[in-house]
Amino acid sequence: MIRPTSLYRSDSDRREFSAPASNIRQDTIDCGITAIPCCLPSYFQRFATPKIFIFFFIILGIVQGSTQAYFASTVRYVGEIFNYSNEFIDWLLIANEIFQGVFVLIVAHWGNKINRIAWLGGLTCLQGCSCFLVFIPYLEHLNSGNQTQILTAPSSNLCDLPKPFSKLEIVADDGEYCWITLVVLFILQLFIALANSSFFTHGFSYIDDNVEQINSPVYIASALSVKMTSLQFGSFMAWSFLNRERSWWIGYPILGSLLILMGTIIATFPKKLMNTLLKQTAASIFDIATRNTVERQISEITPKTDFFPTFRRLVTNKIIIINAIATVLLEMGIKNFAWYEDKFMEAQYYLPIVGKGFQDPWTSRLVITILKPPIMTLAMLVTGLILAKVRPRTKCVAIWCVLTTLMVVGFCLSYGFMDCKKDKITGEFKEKFLAPYCSSSCNCMENSNVFEPVCIQGYGGTYYSPCYAGCKNITYINDVKLYSNCSCGGSYYGNVIPRPTLASEGACNNAKCAIHYKMFQAFTVISSALLGSGYVANFFINLRAVYHTDKAMAIGFELFLTGILVHVPGKILYKFVSDVTCQFSHKDGYSCSLHSEKFGDIISYLTAGLLLASAIFDIVIVFICQNVELFTDDDDDSSSLPMQQMSRLAHIPEARDSGFATPARASVRSSNIGSAASTLVQSIEYSTPEEQPLTREQHQRNVVSELKARRSTNV
Incomplete structure (x- = not known):
């Protein structure tokens, strides 16, 4: 009995x-x-419990995110060594997103059909193994005779200054070995995409199926938020290694070893955690005892799990389709704006991009770069806790997604109006740039790829760089860096000052633009927090709008659309805007070193328009999600x-x-x-x-x- x-x-x-x-x-x-x-x-x-799995899953997210950020932070340095063009590097940086869009549905389906946890662990181990491939191009170029030793000088960007050679770099000649490096870089991006696809599709669906629904928002929000924050670890690691000579590759074997370790640990977990199996058996007792067996069997009819029936269910699910379109429009605007954010600040506030990430000499921008991911993480965690404790209706969650997007739309529109009345760059003529006559003998075109504005002391006037201002020396007065012996001054084109002058770093209108720049920084931080909160809410609507067997494919379907549409037509659209508004082109003819003021206005309004369209689709979700139960x-x-x-x-x-x-x-x-x-x-x-x-x-x-x-x- x-x-x-x-x-x-x-x-x-x-x-x-x-x-x-x-x-x-x-x-x-x-x-x-x-x-x-x-x-x-x-x-x-006995350790196959939800909390222990979440612990290792979060660590895996940190290592995967760090690997992705490390690649993004070092690939331009590698491109300079192996003479790859900026256009090639730009497409290489988003190759993992495109690969993810191409392969994510296949990974999601077969992993879900065979063994989600084994696929997650296996693809993670393969990603770790691919990190060791960087030894091939490094050792080949180091030991081969088909290479050129060049001496690189510090980037002083001065006029007619003899440049002392400081460090030795090994740069490959054009030949067969460059193809080896190219293949290795694409293989790295391919396995980053495959492992990331499995992390999202298999990992999060596994969590949602093996924890109590009341705890699922907290666990999933924790993993999502840590994945975002982990990008900082990879950037810091890259910065620390790039400060050493020829050490760009050292981080890959370290991260690869951690990936193999974490992949092996993850793969040891069962298809279903034992608490889930025991809970199912316990539920059967109560169902039979309370005569709910027939009703449960009716409610738990398992649909066909083959690829095409599953795909057909997704494309005929109104919530999934509309939500996916809204996400594509949102990410198309946000990710492409983030890609050109530095160029936006150059055009709007004349802030140079001397170094990125932890190498940024501008303290305020460096602080914001460091603080933005933790604040987004906090917002995502708070959202997960609210979902778990309050257990709101689906309609309320959908309304919150609309509100967060509309608030970010307002911030994007405000960017176009936060244009301070700054002076024009000396030599600017009809939204194009002409070299001042006073520095025509400095041969500045060789060092014109970096926008580094200076202000002539006493006479005013902002110049594109110390070279275009005719400055020949660097002087430090009370630890303040000044450029001396400058041949240019005055206000505009062709004005030659007979005696040398001093120039300070930054544009002459820095004080005028300070308040606008601080507001822009504050708005970007708030926007990142709102977007993180909305992403968590949107994620749970997607999970609850499908059969439990379709969760992995539903996540994969959204990644499929964003991977293809956000980074191909979206990139082309924003690149067109960049080309049209370019004032000073890079010597390679692809990049733009300085944009006109219209660039900041156009991409602000373009991004706001895309987000507004996303909000409209989110509003539709509010009216059709009444039959979806989050809890x-x-x-x-x-x-x-x-x-x-x-x-x-x-x-x-x-x-x-x-x-x-x-x-x-x-x-x-x-x-x-x-x-x-x-x-x-x-x-x-x-x-x-x-x-x-x-x-x-x-x-x-x-x-x-x-x-x-x-x-x-x-x-």
Whole structure:
């Protein structure tokens, strides 16, 4: 007979859990990597819990994000060594996003169909192995004779200054070895894309299926937020290694080793965590005892999981399609604006891009760069906590997504109006740039790729760089850097000052633009927090709008659209704006060193327009999401049901015919959970009812009547 003391919670101090287990499929019972059972003694199987998995999953996200950021921070340096063009480097930087868009649906489907956790661990290990490929081009070029040794001078950007050679770099000649480096770089990006696709599609769907729905928002928001913050670790690592001579490759074997370690650990987790399996068996007892078996079977009909039926369900799901379009428009605006954000600040506030990330000499910009990801992380965590504690309706969550997007639209529109009345660059003529006559003998075109404005002291006038101001020396007065012996001065083109002058760093209108620049920084930080919060809310609507078997494909479908549309037509659109508004082109003919004032206005309004279109689609979601439930009654603790109802189990004919009438009690001990799961039925006890059992016909009539009563009550 089933007694109240026979059933315990999964976190109980008791060593035994009893429940009928006949409804568990055998293919869901595994213990991770079964090929190496010697490495997984039964002692470690007790650690296959949601919290431990989340812990390692978050660490994996940190390592993956750091690898991606390290690649982005070092690839331009590698491009300079191997003579790759800026155009090639720009497309290489977004190659992982394009690869992700191409392969994510395949990865999501097959991993979900075979074993999500094994695919996540396996692709992570492959990504780690690909990091060691950087040894090939480095060693080949280091040991081959087909290379050129050149001496590079510090970038002083002065007029006619003899440039002392400071460090030795090895630059490859045009030849076959450059193709090896090219292939290695694309392989790195390919495996970054594959592992990232598995992280999002398999990892988050696995979490949502194996934790309580009430805790799912907190866990998923934590992993999403840490993934964003991890980009800072990779940037810092790249900055520390790039300060050393020829050390760009050192970070890859370190990160590769960590990826292989984390991939191996992740792959040891089972298809389903044991608390999920035991909860399913416990739920079956209460369903049978309360005669909910038929209703649960109706509500848990599993659809076909083949690729095309799943894809057809997604493309015919209005919420998924509209949400995906809204996300594409949002990311097209945000990511492309972020790509040109430095150029925007150059055009609007005359702030030079001397160094990026931790190499930025502008303290205020450096502080904002460091603070932005943690603030976004905090916003995402708070959103996850609110979703878990408040458990709002889906419509309220959708409205919040609309509000966050509209607030960011307002900030983007304000960027176009925060243009301070700054002086024009000396030599600017009809939105083009002509070299001043006073520095025509300085041969500045060789050093014109970097915009480094200076202000002539005493006479005013902002010049493109110290070279174009005719400055020949650098002087430090009270630790302030000044350029001396400058041949230019005055206000505009052709004005020659007979005696040398001094020039200071920065444009002459820095004080006028300070308040506008500070407002822009504050708005970008607030926008990042709002976007992070909205992303978490949007993510949960997508998860709840599909069958539980389609979660991975639903996430993959959104990544598929964003990977292709955001980084191909979106990049081309913003590049067209950049080319049209370019004042001073890079000597390679592809990049732009300085844009006109119209550039900042156009991309601000363009980004605001894309976000406004995204908000319109989000508004549509508000009106069609009423049937989507973020949280269901299944979250309630099954142990709170009256244990007296368990005595009804033996009286249900349908349960008796299916093997539950005289329930099998699976004794699963935490010390050997895997072996117990493979032999689920350990003992059988028969109960002798004191009352006459119902006949099959009586039971069917009762079930139908109960279902009709419930549905009429709901209506």
